[in-house]
Amino acid sequence: MIIITGASKGIGKFLYESYKSQGFDVIGTYHSSKVEGLYKLDISNKLEVEQFVESIKDKLSNVVLISCSGTSYSSFAHKSDIDLWESVVDVNLKGTFNIIRNLLPYMRQDGFGRIINFSSVVAQMGVHGTSAYAASKSALWGMTKAIAIENATKNITINNINLGYFEIGMGLDMPADYKKIIMEKIPTKSFGNPEDIIKTINYIKDTSYLNGANIDLNGAII
Template structure:
């Protein structure tokens, strides 16, 4: 979830509710699911981050903090239980064609697209294909990684 506002205007509740959903929620799910993965000696933890978690964004200190924290979770999981055939990675989408981006004014959407080397927003299917691949046996040796799906927006992160 997002509750965007500048840091100096952000209430504790706005910060905490985003952290509770986007970070604490992930912790709770991952803690439970890894128990069965350990029993099976196999698992794929795939966390959906965001380019905002890697680059930061004015007015999104709460959201950015939660998405960047997913990198630490994935890498800690990799170090803790990676030897049990369990991988943990973060897929970090940039701008995606969704209802949220469709609600942007055409002028603002054009501004965002102009900052993306690919010159467009990704489709949800493009993100899904990366998730499917990172869950497959083809990616069994990849763990603790951040995989951007952002058209080059965050090159170098």
């Protein structure tokens, strides 16, 4: 069973539709952009997450969790709205932990689990106005290491993909002038192909000895 949070748009939608078309059992969630067939879920709300996992518990076998839910807020730190800043951490970090925490007991009982989180090149580069987003994404690295160690004997792995810029999601919404600046920083002079994200996910889920790792998928921008 593949569970994809944030499956209504961007990378999550692409992954959901790709795995469905390949015949996998896939459960997807959405928060604000309603899509028929997806579960409505605010991953930052621990009660909603508990109820969601309870509602699908009979389907939970050989679970692969792909956490695509995310949000961003751009502001220089000294000008930032603290409530909006915190909301990014609530979704990107706390929300990611909420869904992992509630699925782990089933994975441990099953003796199998694959957890794949998306961090970002933004957390590695230092980009103006991204303190909330960068903080939430870099925090996944430490969380992943701890959870990997706690569950390694149960055939459960957890890894991060540090995404660069792709022709999907935020990459498509980027202003043309800024996109040109970013493109010049990428040695390939191109944004990534979304198919490479699927290839990387498949490598992670099929490789049991890969655990607690961070994989940079960024075209060598760093």
